[in-house]
Amino acid sequence: MIDRRQLGLTKLTLACLATTALIGGCSSPSTSTKQGTEVQDVVATSTSTSTEDDSDGGALGDSASARVDEVLAMGEAERDAAAAEAGLELELAVAKESGLEAELGGPDATRDALVSAWAPLVEQAVAVRGSNVPSGFRRVATAAPAIGEGFFAGLLLGALSADSAVSNASTGETGAETVTQNGFTVTQSGSLNRGEFALEGTNVDGATGVTTKLVTKTSAVPCPDADGRFEIEAVIDVTVSKGTAGQRGVLDVKVVGHVDDDAHLASSDLDYTMNWSRTSGGATELVNLSGSVPSSGGGSSTVERTGGAATSDLEASATVGAQMYSMLMEHFLTAAAQKGWESGRCVRIDVKAEPGPKDVKPGGTSDITAAPRSTMDGGPVGGNVIATFAGQLAVEPNGSPVPADAAFVYTAPTDGLPTSGTVSLEARSRRGVGKAEISFEVDRPVYVASGGGGGITFSGSTQVPDLNFTLTGDFEGGSATFDFSSDMDADGDRLPTGVVTITGGGSGATVTGDGTYTMAANPDGTLTVTMTTHACVDVSGLCRDSTNVITLTPQS
Numbered sequence: 001m002i003d004r005r006q007l008g009l010t011k012l013t014l015a016c017l018a019t020t021a022l023i024g025g026c027s028s029p030s031t032s033t034k035q036g037t038e039v040q041d042v043v044a045t046s047t048s049t050s051t052e053d054d055s056d057g058g059a060l061g062d063s064a065s066a067r068v069d070e071v072l073a074m075g076e077a078e079r080d081a082a083a084a085e086a087g088l089e090l091e092l093a094v095a096k097e098s099g100l101e102a103e104l105g106g107p108d109a110t111r112d113a114l115v116s117a118w119a120p121l122v123e124q125a126v127a128v129r130g131s132n133v134p135s136g137f138r139r140v141a142t143a144a145p146a147i148g149e150g151f152f153a154g155l156l157l158g159a160l161s162a163d164s165a166v167s168n169a170s171t172g173e174t175g176a177e178t179v180t181q182n183g184f185t186v187t188q189s190g191s192l193n194r195g196e197f198a199l200e201g202t203n204v205d206g207a208t209g210v211t212t213k214l215v216t217k218t219s220a221v222p223c224p225d226a227d228g229r230f231e232i233e234a235v236i237d238v239t240v241s242k243g244t245a246g247q248r249g250v251l252d253v254k255v256v257g258h259v260d261d262d263a264h265l266a267s268s269d270l271d272y273t274m275n276w277s278r279t280s281g282g283a284t285e286l287v288n289l290s291g292s293v294p295s296s297g298g299g300s301s302t303v304e305r306t307g308g309a310a311t312s313d314l315e316a317s318a319t320v321g322a323q324m325y326s327m328l329m330e331h332f333l334t335a336a337a338q339k340g341w342e343s344g345r346c347v348r349i350d351v352k353a354e355p356g357p358k359d360v361k362p363g364g365t366s367d368i369t370a371a372p373r374s375t376m377d378g379g380p381v382g383g384n385v386i387a388t389f390a391g392q393l394a395v396e397p398n399g400s401p402v403p404a405d406a407a408f409v410y411t412a413p414t415d416g417l418p419t420s421g422t423v424s425l426e427a428r429s430r431r432g433v434g435k436a437e438i439s440f441e442v443d444r445p446v447y448v449a450s451g452g453g454g455g456i457t458f459s460g461s462t463q464v465p466d467l468n469f470t471l472t473g474d475f476e477g478g479s480a481t482f483d484f485s486s487d488m489d490a491d492g493d494r495l496p497t498g499v500v501t502i503t504g505g506g507s508g509a510t511v512t513g514d515g516t517y518t519m520a521a522n523p524d525g526t527l528t529v530t531m532t533t534h535a536c537v538d539v540s541g542l543c544r545d546s547t548n549v550i551t552l553t554p555q556s
Contacts (some may be wrong), residue, residue, distance in 0.1 A: 087151035090321035103245035117210035162336035168195030221342030228430030248277035267295035268360035274322035347434030352518030372427035383429025478506015
């Protein structure tokens with residue numbers, strides 16, 4: 001038997017070979033980025049009961065860290081194939097040591113059997129959420145290669161269930177349910193600021209007799225505490241067996257992050273463990289490893305081998321596979337948590353308006369107080385509040401952050417429109433984002449018309465005498481409609497002057513005309529409209545100039 005180390009296949013080289021499909025090759029130690037934050041080389045150390053001496057594998061995570069962003073940016077089919085292939089290679093490495101490879105008749109037969117046995121569960125994983133499959137993980141029937149692999153299906157379901165776990169985290173109610181969907185048993189539960197979502201599926205391949213089982217569990221505490229801390233965790237548990245041989249792999253990924261004072265992600269620290277064991281013969285542990293990748297830089301991966309059967313090939317494959325799948329899962333977990341704390345579920349805004357919001361006078365003001373509070377404990381959250389309004393109504397400060405508890409001033413319009421409007425409020429703090437709206441209605445009285453002159457009596461009512469309004473003038477033998485429209489200055493403000501148009505008639509005659517008017521406010525709250533018009537009758541051809549005085553009286 002040829003010793004791989006004689007061919008230069010050190011631990012680092014084996015790790016690269018095991019994940020070439022996923023990370024696109026290996027490179028020398030380098031500095032990489034983790035979600036935009038500098039991450040130093042991830043160094044792996046090993047504690048082992050094996051007698052092998054293989055000390056060349058110091059920096060196993062270098063290229064994995066450097067290329068994870070590239071994997072996330074891949075096209076859908078490419079990313080599918082890369083993730084599935086890398087997971088399959090890891091599973092094949094375990095099969096060699098667990099006895100499953102011997103049971104299935106060698107490496108090629110094992111690969112074919114795993115592909116066939118996992119394919120239905122991968123298809124079911126896609127169908128569980130249908131069109132909600134995240135971009136980059138949408139598989140189609142013709143996608144190549146058509147690899148069914150446990151950790152790939154688990155990654156797919158873990159990414160999908162992260163959103164569900166966050167949604168299940170309640171602000172007070174507690175509940176749980178179990179249903180069957182697309183061949184999976186789905187269990188979900190929620191309690192105060194904690195949501196859980198789990199799926200379990202099993203397949204027995206008729207052609208090979210291989211049984212595959214997949215379990216994923218996601219638990220989320222999406223609303224940050226007073227220090228801005230949140231956490232979200234996912235477990236992928238895969239089992240493959242045939243006859244007396246079998247193996248089980250469990251990947252546990254936990255993200256603990258912090259949110260800054262503006263509700264943005266400040267940091268996320270990744271911790272993970274992976275364990276592979278035989279499922280027969282006393283469930284011998286093959287590989288047990290743990291690792292961490294903090295946002296601040298650096299990181300470590302520690303391997304412990306207690307069964308004595310794992311080779312350096314398996315150790316290397318598991319180390320890199322665990323880091324890659326953990327970092328891919330971290331991407332989805334963090335995104336789901338961020339969606340949760342930015343949704344408004346974690347922070348409410350207690351809003352008060354005085355006076356108002358239903359009885360603000362035209363041109364009057366209302367003092368708004370916006371007090372952000374945690375939906376978890378009811379306490380103040382600090383941070384800032386921004387108020388915005390689109391339209392003719394005004395709120396100050398508009399669009400600028402104000403420290404919580406925040407005060408704003410709403411000013412109602414003095415002209416006729418609009419008579420209502422909505423102020424939008426957004427609070428941002430290390431406890432998340434809060435959203436609220438408050439709608440104002442301008443208290444405009446109804447003015448009733450009276451008066452006239454020259455044989456005309458006016459009637460009608462209006463709420464917008466300073467804008468456009470219509471009154472009726474009755475005279476002997478007929479009536480006419482008087483349409484008033486105010487003037488505007490160069491800045492678009494309404495003036496107490498305007499034009500009037502007359503249409504009407506009676507007894508077979510038509511009356512038309514036009515004119516101008518002025519409006520004056522009186523100490524008692526009434527308005528005096530003085531109108532000068534020129535009107536003509538079509539039948540007789542007679543025209544007349546007249547001046548009329550109309551009183552508009554507000555009704556309580």
